[in-house]
Amino acid sequence: MSLLPLLFFSCGRIGSMCLNTVFMALLILDFYIAHDCQLITDGTLDAIMGTNRHEAASMLGTVPWSAYIAAVLALGLVAVLSWRLGRWNRRAVMIAMVPLVLTGVYNSWKLYANWPFHTAKWTDIVYRRYIASDLRDHAPGVVGDVTYLAIISTKWVKDRRFVVRAHTVTDRQVIGRHAGRVRNIVFIMGESSLASRYGVYGYDNQNTTPNLQEMKDRKQICVLAKVHTNAPMTRYSVPMSFSFQTPEIRETLFNEKNIIEMARDNGYKTFWIASQDGKGPYARPFGYLSEYSDYTTRQDYNNETNGVNWKDESIMPVLADKMHDPAPYKMYVVHIMGSHRKYDDKVTPRDVQALPNADTYDQSIHHTDSIVQQIMSIATSELGDYTMIYTSDHGEIVNVGHGYQYGGYDQYIIPMIIHDANGVGTYCNMAEQMRNHDGYYTSIMNKYLLLDMLGYDVDPAAMDAARSRDHVLHADSKVYNYNNLPTEKNLW
Numbered sequence: 001m002s003l004l005p006l007l008f009f010s011c012g013r014i015g016s017m018c019l020n021t022v023f024m025a026l027l028i029l030d031f032y033i034a035h036d037c038q039l040i041t042d043g044t045l046d047a048i049m050g051t052n053r054h055e056a057a058s059m060l061g062t063v064p065w066s067a068y069i070a071a072v073l074a075l076g077l078v079a080v081l082s083w084r085l086g087r088w089n090r091r092a093v094m095i096a097m098v099p100l101v102l103t104g105v106y107n108s109w110k111l112y113a114n115w116p117f118h119t120a121k122w123t124d125i126v127y128r129r130y131i132a133s134d135l136r137d138h139a140p141g142v143v144g145d146v147t148y149l150a151i152i153s154t155k156w157v158k159d160r161r162f163v164v165r166a167h168t169v170t171d172r173q174v175i176g177r178h179a180g181r182v183r184n185i186v187f188i189m190g191e192s193s194l195a196s197r198y199g200v201y202g203y204d205n206q207n208t209t210p211n212l213q214e215m216k217d218r219k220q221i222c223v224l225a226k227v228h229t230n231a232p233m234t235r236y237s238v239p240m241s242f243s244f245q246t247p248e249i250r251e252t253l254f255n256e257k258n259i260i261e262m263a264r265d266n267g268y269k270t271f272w273i274a275s276q277d278g279k280g281p282y283a284r285p286f287g288y289l290s291e292y293s294d295y296t297t298r299q300d301y302n303n304e305t306n307g308v309n310w311k312d313e314s315i316m317p318v319l320a321d322k323m324h325d326p327a328p329y330k331m332y333v334v335h336i337m338g339s340h341r342k343y344d345d346k347v348t349p350r351d352v353q354a355l356p357n358a359d360t361y362d363q364s365i366h367h368t369d370s371i372v373q374q375i376m377s378i379a380t381s382e383l384g385d386y387t388m389i390y391t392s393d394h395g396e397i398v399n400v401g402h403g404y405q406y407g408g409y410d411q412y413i414i415p416m417i418i419h420d421a422n423g424v425g426t427y428c429n430m431a432e433q434m435r436n437h438d439g440y441y442t443s444i445m446n447k448y449l450l451l452d453m454l455g456y457d458v459d460p461a462a463m464d465a466a467r468s469r470d471h472v473l474h475a476d477s478k479v480y481n482y483n484n485l486p487t488e489k490n491l492w
Contacts, residue, residue: 188390212369272298287301
């Protein structure tokens with residue numbers, strides 16, 4: 001990397017100005033991401049590539065104007081210096097290029113020699129991801145990050161693992177099947193919801209959840225305490241609720257029947273209605289799952305006439321229509337944007353009016369409270385008898401985000417709220433019995449609640465094994481014990 005200035009300043013005035021300015025822009029962007037995320041991982045870069053235009057604009061809106069001004073001034077200074085100092089020097093170009101090329105060739109040869117992918121095709125994203133990750137590990141900073149992004153995104157093709165095809169293998173934990181125990185299942189998957197900012201969980205700075213609190217007081221819902229997700233990123237977390245994927249074993253998402261398929265096998269008509277998208281390298285794991293449903297609509301899929309967008313209100317018309325479906329057994333997954341940054345994107349004037357002195361995160365929780373209430377109102381009207389689970393993919397470090405290597409526990413703490421067909425009963429009690437050895441209910445147990453509702457029996461030994469450990473898949477794609485997350489406190 002130390003040879004790059006020699007190379008860039010030896011390419012003439014125009015070449016020097018262009019190369020140095022672009023490199024400085026990439027350096028500033030990489031520095032900002034590293035500062036914001038604490039550690040740039042492959043998952044971080046995948047998330048960047050999977051960000052749609054609205055999410056990108058929303059996230060950039062959280063950056064202070066002073067940072068943009070400083071960046072523009074820095075780029076202008078680099079451009080001026082490059083114009084003044086840049087000269088064409090063939091000898092210097094050769095001196096810089098030779099070691100750079102040799103280093104690249106050597107690392108590529110080592111990669112090829114040490115891993116048996118000789119017969120793989122470049123269009124196979126699995127192998128390309130391995131190549132990109134390995135080369136990134138051997139390249140410093142911004143060079144490695146840009147290399148990773150270039151390899152993954154150039155000539156983009158579908159990841160063959162995420163092609164929707166029927167699975168034939170049922171996980172061996174499932175030992176029996178009966179008629180569905182719950183006729184109508186509604187699973188609401190929230191986004192970036194920190195349970196400790198919910199009034200219904202005891203937060204008293206603002207009345208963030210008036211509807212849920214009223215339902216709790218009337219014993220229409222139960223509110224589980226001590227709940228955490230098994231991953232602080234949506235792409236890791238959601239599949240663990242709707243498939244047999246675990247932090248340790250992730251290939252089951254591709255090799256075995258998922259919960260949607262098992263619902264259909266047992267006579268349920270399935271619906272996945274989402275204000276989130278499901279394409280791209282980041283969102284594809286949950287987009288893939290959604291497309292196993294009998295009916296799927298997202299802001300980026302089967303949405304020609306539905307009008308679904310990133311606003312959670314936009315899903316209500318199609319949800320009401322599909323809840324009117326006459327099928328006797330139905331399962332609905334509703335995947336909402338919830339409190340994803342930028343928070344004020346997720347807030348309406350009604351939320352601001354209700355909580356005028358609250359920060360935008362509290363107002364976004366108030367908005368989610370309203371969305372959940374609206375969904376339950378539609379379900380009560382159209383379905384009558386139904387069981388609902390509301391939870392979140394992960395928590396949130398308020399005003400910072402989630403998916404942080406050293407972000408601590410707030411990005412894991414989530415709500416878990418259940419409405420049984422008769423208010424509070426069977427599945428509230430079952431969830432309490434699913435707590436692990438340290439007293440937490442974890443999101444990986446959601447699948448077992450759903451399986452029971454769908455009429456499946458699970459091997460008690462397998463359930464006990466799942467409860468005996470509390471593992472999470474962290475931001476760096478490594479497995480940790482929940483009580484031993486890598487935080488700044490225990491980093492040293």
